Amino acid sequence: MIGQRIPKLDAPDKATGRTVYGHDVRLPGMLHGRIKYSKHAHARVVRVDVSRALKLPGVKTIVTADDNPPTMFGYGKDNTPLKGQVVRSLRDEVAAVAAVDADTAEEALSLIEVEYEPLTAVFTPEEALKEGAPLIHAEHGSNYFTRYRYSHGTLEAGERESDVTVEADFELPYVAHAAMETSVVVAAFDHRGHLTLYSTTQIPFLLQRDLSEALGMEGSEIRIIQTAIGGAFGRGLDIYPFEPIAALLARKAGKPVRISFSRYEEFLAAPVRQPAKVHVRAGATREGMITFRDAYALLDIGAYVSWGSVTPLVMMETTASLYRIPHSRFAADCVYTNNPITGAVRGYGNPQSTFFVETMMDRLAVALDMDPVDFRVRNANRPNEETPQGLIITSCGLKECLEAVAARADTARQKDEGKTMKDRPHPSSFIPHPSKKRGIGFAATLNVGGGARIYRSDGCGATVKVDDFGHVSLVTGSTEIGQGSETVLAQIVAEVLGVNVEDVNVLNSDTDVKPWDVGVHASRTTFIAGNAAHIAALDARRQLFETAAEMLKTTPDDLIAKDGHVVAKVSGKSAELGKVARARHYREGGQVILGEGWYDPPTKLVDKDTYKGNISATYGFGAQMAEVEVDTDTGKVRVLRLVCANDVGRAINPMAVEGQIEGGAQMGLGYALTEEVIVEKGRVMNPDFLDYRLFTTADMPEIETVIIETDDPQGPFGAKGVGEMGGTPTAAAIANAIHDAVGVWMTTVPMTPERVLKALMEKENL
Amino acid sequence: MQPFDYFSPKTLPEAVEILSRHNGDARVVAGGTDLLLKMKGGRLAPKAIVNIKRLAELRGISETSNSKLQTPNYHLPITTIGALTTLEELRRSPIIRERYPSLCDAANTMASVQIRNLATVGGNMCNAAPSADLAPIFIALDASAVIAGPGGERRVPLEEFFVGPGKTVLESGELLASLEAPPPVGPSLYLKHSPRAHMDIAVVGVGLAAQLSGGVCESARIVLGAVAPVPLRVRRAEAELIGGPFSAERIDRAAKIAAEEAQPIDDVRGAVWYRRKMVEVLVRRGLTAIGGIEN
C-alpha cells in the first residue's frame, strides 16, 4: 500500500461532475448576496443610503456597518465585516444586499448611495512610512504592523572572512491564488440561532473562533461544513469579511444566504501574495564556503492584516538556514498601505526568499568562478545537524537532490545558438533566430516538512472506525484541498489495517464531526494528519486484535492484519474484519471499534525575541534545473525543460508526489515568467485571466520529477511534506538559467519579455 | 445581464430586416466569444440579439474565378471566406493552407481549440479590437469586406473597414457577409508577439505580404496590430521597400520606420517603447523570412 502509485480517490467524481463544490450548494429559500465595495482607496464614509435599494422588488435585506457587532476580527484585530467610518482600500465592503437572485442583488448595489470624503491615500510602504503620512489605522498609532529582527553569528565577522561579496536589490510582485473555484460561502441559521457555514476554508476550527469574534457569537454556536474545495492555495487560511457578511445577511433576512465571487471580484477582493522590496548581501571565501547572508525586506501588507504579515518568518528561514550559513541577519518590516489585503499563498514567503537567496548563490558562484552545483553541494545542509537558527535537521537529501538534477542537466547542456522554431506548428515560421540563446540554471529549496508551529498547537486529531462490514472510516481533522490528502491518509490506514484503499472512506469536512486540527497549510497534512491517522489506525487495530485474539484463541501479538482479515501467524486461522467488529459489537458489554489518534509534533514556537527555535519536526529539501531559451530581440524566455528533485522522506504515493511537484512547478513557472497582479493606486489593473497570465498547458515545458527518499525518522512511514516545494525554487532556477544564457541578472519577477529585454539593453549600454 | 429579445433568422434578408428595425439597438451574435463576455461584464447591453448562425449564405470558403481582376496571378480565383467561418475551419481549410498559409499562421496563434471552434472570422473583424489577429494579415492580403444591408451588397477594402476600437463602417441594419481575398501576389506572413504561447492577445501583431521578382520588391504591404486604434498600414515603411532590392539594409530601414509609424499606448500589456521595439523586431524578422521563402 505504501509507495504505490494510486490515482486520487476523489478524482473520478471530480472529473465526472459529481462532486459538490461550494458553488453547488443550494438550500431551501436561499438568497444571493452581493457586496458593495468602496469607490475610494481611502476615504471617510459620510453617508450610506440604502432606501432606494431596499425598494427594489426581490431585495430581501441590506446590511451596513450598523449591523456589525462591536468586536473587531482578523489576525491584527483591525477589521470589521462592513466599514462605516473609514474605507481603507478599494476592496472595502460598505454594504451588502441579499436578494432572490444574483442579478437583482447586483442591481440593488447600484441603487445604494454612498457619500465619501476622500482622504490622502498611500500606495507604497515608503510613502506610508514618511513623516506625516496618513495613518491607515489611527488606533494602531503607526503604519508599521510588525518589524522582524533576526540574527545569528556576527555580520562583521562574516564580512571579514569573505573573499567575495555580492549585493542586489529585488522587487517582488503581487500574485493571485487564481484557484479554479472562486471564493464562496453559504450561511444558514437554525431555530436556536446557531450558524452553519458552508465554506471552502482551510482552517475550519480557527474559523469558528474568528467568526465568533466577527459576529459576536460563541464558537460553540458555529458549525463549519467544508464543501469540496476547488483549489485554495492559501486563500482559505484566514477569515475574510465576505464570510461574516453572509452570516449577517442570513441572520437579518432569516434565510440562508450565499455569496459567491465572480472572477473579477475574486481578483479585486481576495487576498494576494504580498509584494516586497528586498536588499540582500552575501559573501563567501575563495574556497567556496558561504560566510554570511544579510537581507532586509519591506513588505506591503495592504489595508488590513492577514497572514501576509507573517511570511517574513519563512523568508527568514530561507535566508538564515538554506545551506550552512555561519553569520546571518534578516530584518523585515510589514507596513500598512491603502493597497489590497495580502494573505497566505502556497509557499508562504518562500518563492520570494528562494528567488533572492538562490540567485545570490549563483552570483557568488560566478564571482568565485565555481560551478554553481559544486558551490551549493559544498555548503549544503547535512542530516542530523542543528542550524544556527535552531532548526533541527534530521533527514536531509539536499545534496542528493542537487546531484540528481545536475546529473540530468549534463546531457541537456547544449548551447546551440542558431536553432529554428521547428517545433512550432506554423507552416511559415521557419524564421532563422540567431538571437536565441540557451542556458541552464539551478536552485534549491528548504521548506518545513513536518508541520510548522505557528500556533500554540500544531496538532491534528483522527478517529478510525471499523464497521460491521469491515468497512473503515477515517475521520480526520485535516482538509482535502485538492492535494490528495484523502488518498494518502486512506493508504496509511489501509496499510495498518490490511485492507484495500477503496475500503477506507475519509471524512474530513464537518467541525461537529471531526476532531480538532490547526488547518491545512505549511505542507503539513501528510506528516501531521498522516501521523494522527497512523496512531488512530494502530489503536483500531489493537482493538481488533484484542477481540480477534479471543475469537482465534491466541494472543494479540500473534496477529497480523492482512487482506481484510485478522490472521493468526502460528495457526494460520483468520477472521474477516467485519466479523471481528460484529463479535465486538454483539457480545455482552460490547464495544465499538473506534481508534483514536492525536499527533502534535515535538516542535516549538520560535522565541518571540530571537525568532530561533525548531518549528518543524523535519524539513523538506529540493532542487530544480531549468533549461531556457532567451530570445534576445524580444526578451521572451521559453523554458524548455524543468527537472525537479525533492527529498520527500518517503513517497507514500509517488503519483501524488509527482502531482504536487508538477502543480507546484506550474505555479512556480507562472511566478517566474507571467503572473502578476498589477496594482496602480490601489486598483487591480488586470482582474481577469486575459491579463493575469497563468501558465497554460501550451506553455508548460517538459517536467521531470525525481523523488529522493531519506526515510524520515518521525514521518508516517518515513514521509515528509512536499506540498509547497514544487514551486519555490523555480523562479530562481530560471533566473539563473537566463544569466547563463545571456549574462543578465534578473531581480524582479515575473521575468516578462519587456523586463528581460530592458535588462539586456541596459547591459549593452554599460 | 440585462434582458434582451432574441432572434434567430433563417435568411439574410430577414436578418437585415430585424437589424434595420432595431435601428442600432440590436447586436449580431456569431460565436459569441467576444459579445457574451462584454454583455456579462456589463460593457454592452443590447436590446436585441440576432443570432446569424443559421444563415447558410455566410458560411464556407469558396473560390470564384475572376479574369477581370488586373492583379498579378489574375488567372487564379478570388477566395471568399464567409463571415461565419470559424477560426478552426480557417486554420484547417486546404484552400487557405495552400494559398494563404499566413492566415493559418494567424489562426494558429489565436485562442484555444475550444474557442476557435466557436469564434468566427466575421466576429473577429466586427468586434474591431485593435489587437484582432486576423485583421492585419487580411489587410496585408488586400482583402475586401462584403457587407450586406438594406440597400443590398457593398464592398469596402478591409483597410477602410475599421474606424476605431470596437467601431467599423457597418451601419445600422448592415452585417458583414464575407471577406474576399484576391489571389496572393507573393509570400505573406503573420507574426504575433505575446507573453504566452497560446490564449493570449497580441502585444504586437504584424501582417506582411510582398511581391518579389528577381530580388526586387515590386510591392509590399505591412500592417500592424495592437499599436494603434485600428489595424495600421505603415506606408512609409512599405515605400522604403518598393522598387528596390529586398536587401537586409532596406529591410532594416523599413523595420525602423514601421516602428516610428506605430502609435502604441502604454497599458498592462506593454509599454510604448517595448511595443515600438517589437514592431521593429517582427517586421525585420518577417520581411527577412519572406525573402527566405522567395529564394
Ligand SMILES: Cc1cc2nc3c(=O)[nH]c(=O)nc-3n(C[C@H](O)[C@H](O)[C@H](O)COP(=O)(O)OP(=O)(O)OC[C@H]3O[C@@H](n4cnc5c(N)ncnc54)[C@H](O)[C@@H]3O)c2cc1C
Ligand atoms: C479565451 C479567448 C481567447 C481569445 N483569443 C483571441 C486571439 O488570440 N486573437 C484574437 O484576435 N481574438 C481572440 N479572442 C477574441 C474572439 O474569440 C475573436 O475575436 C473571435 O473571432 C470573435 O468571433 P465571434 O464569432 O465569437 O464573435 P461574436 O462575439 O459573436 O461577435 C463579436 C462582435 O462582432 C459582431 N459581429 C459578429 N459577426 C458579425 C457579422 N457577420 N456582421 C456584423 N457584426 C458581427 C457582434 O455583434 C459583436 O459585436 C479570444 C476570445 C476568448 C474568449
